[in-house]
Amino acid sequence: MYTETVIIIPTYNELGNIEKLVKLIFKVDTDIRILFVDDKSPDGTGNLIKKLQKKNPNIYLLEGEKKGLGVAYKRGFSYAIEKMRATYIIQMDADLSHNPKYIKTLTDNIKNFDVIIGSRYIKGGSIPKDWGFHRRMISNFGNILTRLILNIPMRDCTSGFKIIKTKNLPLKFIKSIDSNGYLFQVELLYFLYKSNCKIKEIPIDFRDRTKGTSKMRINDILEYFTNLFKIRKKYQ
Ligand SMILES: Nc1nc2c(ncn2[C@@H]2O[C@H](COP(=O)(O)OP(=O)(O)OP(=O)(O)O)[C@@H](O)[C@H]2O)c(=O)[nH]1
Numbered sequence: 315m316y317t318e319t320v321i322i323i324p325t326y327n328e329l330g331n332i333e334k335l336v337k338l339i340f341k342v343d344t345d346i347r348i349l350f351v352d353d354k355s356p357d358g359t360g361n362l363i364k365k366l367q368k369k370n371p372n373i374y375l376l377e378g379e380k381k382g383l384g385v386a387y388k389r390g391f392s393y394a395i396e397k398m399r400a401t402y403i404i405q406m407d408a409d410l411s412h413n414p415k416y417i418k419t420l421t422d423n424i425k426n427f428d429v430i431i432g433s434r435y436i437k438g439g440s441i442p443k444d445w446g447f448h449r450r451m452i453s454n455f456g457n458i459l460t461r462l463i464l465n466i467p468m469r470d471c472t473s474g475f476k477i478i479k480t481k482n483l484p485l486k487f488i489k490s491i492d493s494n495g496y497l498f499q500v501e502l503l504y505f506l507y508k509s510n511c512k513i514k515e516i517p518i519d520f521r522d523r524t525k526g527t528s529k530m531r532i533n534d535i536l537e538y539f540t541n542l543f544k545i546r547k548k549y550q
């Protein structure tokens with residue numbers, strides 16, 4: 315089986331968001347494949363996805379134990395590359411923070427690049443107006459520090475909304491990723507940058523989730539800063 319584009323969506327307790335998300339994605343592109351990676355969500359997200367699969371063969375589901383976002387993504391990437399033979403992978407959150415309308419912008423722009431990032435921090439992009447001081451600081455400061463420590467030009471290094479040409483993603487690299495949370499995005503991006511990929515950022519308006527709760531905890535933030543230097547060393 316060969317597939318043009320696979321959207322990988324990790325889910326943990328996203329029951330309230332899945333139906334709307336799927337509907338909006340297929341409104342943008344009827345041929346696209348969606349690969350959900352669900353970690354046995356207690357709220358029954360997996361069962362809902364199985365129900366939707368019966369109506370639409372373009373929906374795929376990988377289930378596993380909860381070991382964090384990075385591990386879930388690794389499973390999804392391996393499957394999309396090895397089993398589905400995807401040419402492009404799109405990464406996207408399930409909570410409707412990433413407006414599916416940008417899928418078209420990503421697929422339109424990838425032709426002449428290796429990676430297109432949906433970016434909150436370039437001109438035309440935005441974060442929610444009601445984000446409190448703390449959240450703004452963590453996200454802004456986190457991105458600035460990441461750029462400085464890794465010496466990379468990208469403005470939004472932690473974005474979870476991007477498209478990647480899979481020819482730039484050897485399975486050996488995917489299996490070697492050891493970052494979780496936001497850091498998964500950074501390690502992936504740093505590897506691609508170090509492999510001389512052509513990377514472009516396009517502006518997105520990032521919205522806050524309205525349903526479900528955030529899974530990011532203080533541990534993730536701590537892990538983030540202690541591990542930036544490890545990543546730099548790993549790919550130098
Ligand atoms: N499979 C899997 N998915 C996860 C895990 N942790 C988070 N996710 C999913 O990854 C995506 C991003 O997580 P979010 O909780 O939205 O994190 P965030 O965007 O930083 O925080 P909020 O939007 O404020 O909730 C969502 O689709 C989550 O359901 C996990 O351990 N396993």
Ligand SMILES: [Mg+2]
Pocket residue numbers: 407409411523
């Ligand atoms: Mg979110």
